[in-house]
Amino acid sequence: MSDLRQTLIDAGWKQGVILQPDPFGHKDAFGFLVLNQTCDCVNSDFEKEPYLELLPLVKVVGKPNSRIKNGENPRQIQFQMQENGHGIWVQSKITEAFQFDRSLHASLEFSASYRLSQTSLDDLIRWRAQRYVRTAFPDSFEGAFGAIHENFRKLVSKHESLIDSLLLSLSPFEEIEEGDCYQIQLRLMADPSIMAQPELAERLHELSEKIEKLFAESACFDHPRCRVFGLDEMNLWEARRFVDFTRYDYLSFGKEEESP
Helix, strand or coil: CCHHHHHHHHHCCCCCCEECCCCCCCCCCCEEEECCCHHHHCCCCCCCCCEEEEEEEEECCCCCCCCCECCCCCCEEEEEEEECCEEEEEEEEHHHCEEEEHHHHHHCCECCCEECCHHHHHHHHHHHHHCCCCCCCCHHHHHHHHCCHHHHHHHHHCCHHHCCEEEEEEECCCCCCCCCCEEEEEEEEECHHHHCCHHHHHHHHHHHHHHHHHHHCCCCEEEEEEEEEECCCCCHHHHCCCEEHHHCHHHCCCCCCCCC
16 A cells, blocks of 8 residues: 555545635635545545535525425525534535535645534535436526415325326426426326226326326416326337326425434
8 A cells, every 4th residue: 555545545535525615715604525535635646636626515594495495406505514513404406516626635634623524425416416317497487386385295295105207298398588488297106006097097187187287377487287197108219208206205205303
């Protein structure tokens, strides 16, 4: 083992450590989390692994947002960590992550006040990786949906046991200007055994009508459509136009969690 590698190990360099704000100059961040894998943090070859990837951490004011907690939103995340032994909620945005020359590691200092649990670190790493394997909805869509999110959650949660997934087709799948509208189609997907029971199928059809009405109340959605389908009724060619809306935390059927 090289002397430099041992020096980096002894200094405590590893994935998930928190660096003090200086010398990065982020006006709101109280610390910067190292995202690199531990093996990269202690690599003695600065040409092979030239950069630290750092994530600014900002404290959450008030109650955490259930729609972006624990890694389900592709752009931003809120999670818990310890500040001097007390639980706090913090937030980060993937767009604010940046690289720092790893050869300048001696100029950086670790923060002794903050600690991250392995569970929160696992959420962060999964969130970082999933940024590149799932679609990020446009901010203008998320803003419009946020206004009806709570009513939507209440509607869907009452029928959670009947729904396998909820698919969405959005056009255009990009940011829109103020005054423009999205065309949106939603499909409530249910197991064929559910669809075979008229009473249960009728409940889903009633839910789809209520979802349509809810989206229609927003000026951002033009003639929204929501339909009920059995899992055996949708072919792959048709499914290519849809994304699985149920994967995102702001569709969570769970209840709000309390702040620490």
